[in-house]
Amino acid sequence: MLNTAVAEQSSASAPEASETAQPRSRSTPEVLRVSIVGGSGYVGGELLRLAAGHPHLEVAQLTSERLAGRFAHTVHPNHRPSPGVGAHGPLKFQSIDDLEACDVLFLCLPHGRGSSHMGRFAELADTVIDCSADFRLRCPDAHRRWYGRDVDGPWRERFVYGLPELERDRLVGARLISGVGCNATAVNLALWPLAQAGWIDRVVVEVKVGSSEGGAQASAATHHPERSGAVRSFAPVGHRHQAEIHQQLGLDDDQLFFSATAIEAVRGVLATHHVFLNREVEDKDLWRLFRRAYGREPFVRIVNEKRGLYRLPEPKILAGTNFCDIGWRLDDHGRRLVVISALDNLVKGAAGSAIQALNVTRGFAETTGLEFAGLHPC
Ligand SMILES: NC(=O)c1ccc[n+]([C@@H]2O[C@H](COP(=O)([O-])OP(=O)(O)OC[C@H]3O[C@@H](n4cnc5c(N)ncnc54)[C@H](OP(=O)(O)O)[C@@H]3O)[C@@H](O)[C@H]2O)c1
Numbered sequence: 001m002l003n004t005a006v007a008e009q010s011s012a013s014a015p016e017a018s019e020t021a022q023p024r025s026r027s028t029p030e031v032l033r034v035s036i037v038g039g040s041g042y043v044g045g046e047l048l049r050l051a052a053g054h055p056h057l058e059v060a061q062l063t064s065e066r067l068a069g070r071f072a073h074t075v076h077p078n079h080r081p082s083p084g085v086g087a088h089g090p091l092k093f094q095s096i097d098d099l100e101a102c103d104v105l106f107l108c109l110p111h112g113r114g115s116s117h118m119g120r121f122a123e124l125a126d127t128v129i130d131c132s133a134d135f136r137l138r139c140p141d142a143h144r145r146w147y148g149r150d151v152d153g154p155w156r157e158r159f160v161y162g163l164p165e166l167e168r169d170r171l172v173g174a175r176l177i178s179g180v181g182c183n184a185t186a187v188n189l190a191l192w193p194l195a196q197a198g199w200i201d202r203v204v205v206e207v208k209v210g211s212s213e214g215g216a217q218a219s220a221a222t223h224h225p226e227r228s229g230a231v232r233s234f235a236p237v238g239h240r241h242q243a244e245i246h247q248q249l250g251l252d253d254d255q256l257f258f259s260a261t262a263i264e265a266v267r268g269v270l271a272t273h274h275v276f277l278n279r280e281v282e283d284k285d286l287w288r289l290f291r292r293a294y295g296r297e298p299f300v301r302i303v304n305e306k307r308g309l310y311r312l313p314e315p316k317i318l319a320g321t322n323f324c325d326i327g328w329r330l331d332d333h334g335r336r337l338v339v340i341s342a343l344d345n346l347v348k349g350a351a352g353s354a355i356q357a358l359n360v361t362r363g364f365a366e367t368t369g370l371e372f373a374g375l376h377p378c
Contacts, residue, residue: 032362033060035125037096038108040064041216043131043179045076046351047106052079052086054355054369056362060102064093075216099124104358107131110215115151122155122176127361129354131179135159137243146243162357164366165297166192166248171360182349183207183260184244186271189300189324190341193293194275195249201278204257208272210265210315213345228264235260267346268315273339280334290326298367299348299356303327313342319378320344322352322370 034051036044039062051057062072072091073080081090096117099105105125107114114121115134122128134151137143138161144150160174161167163185171177180188187205194200214222221227221234236259245256287304294300304327305311313325324343331337343349352370359366 031056031058032103033058034104034106035059035061035063035099035102036106036108037063037099037114037121038110039072040067040075040093041108042212042346043215043350044106044108045079046346047108047354048072048076048079048091050347050351050355050369053372056364056368057104059091061099062091062093063096063099065095067093068095069093101125103127104129106354111147112149112151115155118155127175127177127358129162129177129179129358130159131350131354133178133181133240135176135178136161136181137247139247142243142247146240161244161248162353163188163248164353164356164360165189165294165300168360171357172363174357174361177354177357177361179350180353181241181244182213182343182345183209183239183269183271184241184248185349185353186269186324186341186343187241187245187258187273188248189343190271190273190326190339191245191249191251191275193289194277194337194339195251196293197289199277199279199281200251200255200275202255202257202276203251204274205259206272207258207260208263208265208270209260210268210345211262212266213269227262230262230264232262233259234262265315267319267344269341269343269345269349270313270315271341273337273341275337275339277335277337281330281337282334283330286328286330286337290328294326299323299352299370301325312340315342315344316378317374317376318342318344318348319374320347321372321374322348322356323374324348 034057036047038044048059051059070093072093102125104127105121107130109132111133114130114132135156140156159176159178160170162177163180164171211222211227239258239260242256242258245251290302299322301323303313303325312327321344324341326341328337328339355369356366359368
């Protein structure tokens with residue numbers, strides 16, 4: 001847990017720091033020192049993996065209060081060091097109290113745990129990327145509605161939503177970046193071209209999600225006998241990620257209906273969108289729309305084949321990658337469109353988008369460190 005002394009000191013200094021915190025340097029050094037707060041969790045582990053393969057990043061510190069003093073590979077076994085292999089040597093977890101100045105700080109804490117310390121975090125690093133939901137929503141009322149609490153006001157308006165495909169211009173040079181919701185990202189990317197075109201009357205979305213969305217902390221619902229083999233509808237209504245979809249696509253409660261189901265998978269989101277269009281369209285209109293939106297995007301692929309096993313998006317083959325795949329089928333009347341999207345919740349839905357946003361703000365090629373093509377078979 002965050003220690004009280006730090007909590008008091010940080011929350012007391014937050015408003016002042018919000019006025020005064022300045023980047024120490026805006027010039028981008030060849031190699032940035034990054035620290036990961038909440039480094040023992042699943043998103044922290046993915047950031048460690050992606051940073052290790054990124055030529056401009058070096059991991060300086062990883063925090064875990066529970067595991068301080070223990071090696072990172074005790075919970076991230078894929079990071080067991082080996083002589084001559086990998087970009088970093090053995091790393092030990094440290095307490096948040098021992099964080100030192102760095103270039104980039106990734107926050108991978110549960111919602112509500114890091115926001116009151118933002119003053120200290122922003123003083124420690126030139127760039128702060130918060131993967132929690134604390135600063136995803138620009139509107140404080142929306143945050144209160146969906147998360148049931150207020151978050152320190154001075155910071156909210158300074159954060160940029162970290163989905164490069166939708167917010168690239170605002171991300172250039174941004175110091176404070178929020179991460180994205182994994183399910184929200186699958187939906188935002190799938191529907192954005194249609195929302196931009198103004199074609200959506202209503203949309204009913206069902207997302208099927210893997211267990212890693214719940215994080216590394218065990219609970220009754222994740223206990224193996226309870227979780228294994230389950231197909232569990234856990235949010236038929238009221239899922240918080242709707243707020244990010246409202247914000248990014250401009251859809252309201254009367255247009256967007258969202259439900260979520262836990263399935264037997266570790267990683268992955270499959271989002272099925274039943275879109276009721278406000279006009280008749282043909283398949284060629286959809287090709288034109290999606291190609292125009294994503295034809296030049298490195299991490300959004302149109303997967304919309306007539307035949308073959310992989311004719312529509314499938315999360316399994318995206319595990320570990322930063323891709324979001326999108327396909328569709330139009331019904332015979334041309335008014336109901338089913339758009340299907342898939343991604344890895346821990347990568348495009350969290351750590352990968354965070355690294356992509358960092359690449360944008362720091363002026364690195366956007367694909368740097370993110371070119372893993374995935375595994376097949378897996
Ligand atoms: N999982 C996903 O698919 C996903 C996708 C997008 C965004 N996110 C967001 O990313 C964040 C991290 O998610 P995750 O899945 O990586 O969670 P996680 O696996 O549960 O990891 C949480 C991390 O936070 C630390 N932590 C928990 N409570 C703390 C406290 N009171 N004080 C200090 N440290 C504390 C834990 O450290 P200890 O070792 O000390 O317990 C751990 O390192 C969350 O806000 C989540 O909503 C997750």
